[in-house]
Amino acid sequence: MLMFIIIVTVYQLHAITEQPKKEKCVHRNIPIAIIYNRVPKCGSTLMNTLLELVFNKSHTFRFITSTDYTNFRLSATDQLRLRQQILNYSRQVNSTPIVYEQHFHFFDFGFEMNNNLFYINQLRDPLKRALSAYDYTLHRCKIAGSDEPCVLSSRSLINITMDTCVSTGDPSWCISEPNGVSSAISFFCGQLSICDDTYKPITNYAALALAKSNIERYYPYVGLLEYIESSLELLEFSYPAIFRGISEFYQTYFKDKPVYRTPAESRYPINNKTRTTLRRLLKLEFELYYFVQKRFIDQYRQIFHRAPRRQDGKVR
Ligand SMILES: *[C@@H]1O[C@H](CO)[C@@H](O)[C@H](O)[C@H]1NC(C)=O
Ligand SMILES: *[C@@H]1O[C@H](CO)[C@@H](O)[C@H](O)[C@H]1NC(C)=O
Ligand SMILES: *[C@@H]1O[C@H](CO)[C@@H](O)[C@H](O)[C@H]1NC(C)=O
Ligand SMILES: *[C@@H]1O[C@H](CO)[C@@H](O)[C@H](O)[C@H]1NC(C)=O
Secondary structure (H helix, E strand, C coil), rough: HHHHHHHHHHHHHHHHHHHCCCCHHHHCCCCCCEECCCCCCCHHHHHHHHHHHHHHEEEEEEEEEECCCCCCCCCHHHHHHHEEEEEEHHHHCCCCEEEEEEECCCCCCCCHCCCEEEEEEEEEEEEEEEEHHHHHHHHHHHHHCCCCCCCCHHHHCCCCCCCHHHHHCCHHHHHCCHHHHHHHHHHHHCCHHHCCCCCCCCCEEEEHHHHHHHHHHHCCEEEHHHHEEEEEEECCCCCCHHHHHHHHHHHCCCCCCEEEECCHHHCCCCCCHHHHHHHHHHHHHHHHHHHHHHHHHHHHHHCCCCCCCCHHHHHH
């Protein structure tokens, strides 16, 4: 008798959940896809290592890494291909979530996928990020063989420090894509032409506004390198079934160890004049950064009832 009741109840529940709901029906079996369209020089290599450690240990998600490090802007065809690729991966792994990482400017995967898909990212102080990107680019070109790719328009520039660049030329050119310094705004703004930083830094308030609204809408999580421990804590708390253990891996392997990718001899300090000039030119990037910082602090406070912990100087 009891068995019968259970069966009937289960059947009825099934019948209720099976009600045709047009949108929901289509993707009931598609697992969650988390897209990490990593902004360069924000500690994303560290983040990738942490994700790989969690993936290797617990397989709570399938981690898919891209080998395309340079094409941030995706044509309509590229977008379709990536969309299909994510769907393919999702089908292969049954119901396991996937985490996909690649440096690329945001795009909307479309309503059929958006119910099961969200973006994450990590940001960093824009001035530190610009200097890190600039020094890294020069360093890469220094160590690259003459037949290997170098982002710089000319290899004769490899000894030009940021101070020299800013004081002798067009400072806004020094912090642009031709010198390996990309805009973080572009990564959240997307594929529209107003989001394109290929030739010059983003100075358009519409691009900033779009970046902010995409963050609100598509990015439940954007961490900050200056708050790396608290950021990981928030990420793990928000998605415990997926990111369990990520904070502990950080504590075990990276705590109190600065993570450098550009060797010390290839990193140059800047003088106060350069700092003032660059801060002014990065005004919109700072606005985005402060927007994300406020949002992060609010999210963190709401969950943990305390302020997140700031730690500077971890990565260059
Ligand atoms: C994860 O596992 C793979 C395969 O065993 C290994 O090559 C890789 O180094 C591991 N990653 C980390 C970060 O330990
Ligand atoms: C996705 O899978 C289909 C069928 O297996 C295949 O034909 C297609 O090439 C795959 N697409 C991508 C982008 O991986
Ligand atoms: C850069 O500096 C190094 C070391 O001082 C020097 O050997 C090299 O010729 C310089 N390269 C250019 C392109 O100025
Ligand atoms: C640069 O600015 C800092 C404070 O922002 C100040 O302490 C320092 O004295 C300044 N350096 C020079 C050379 O003016």
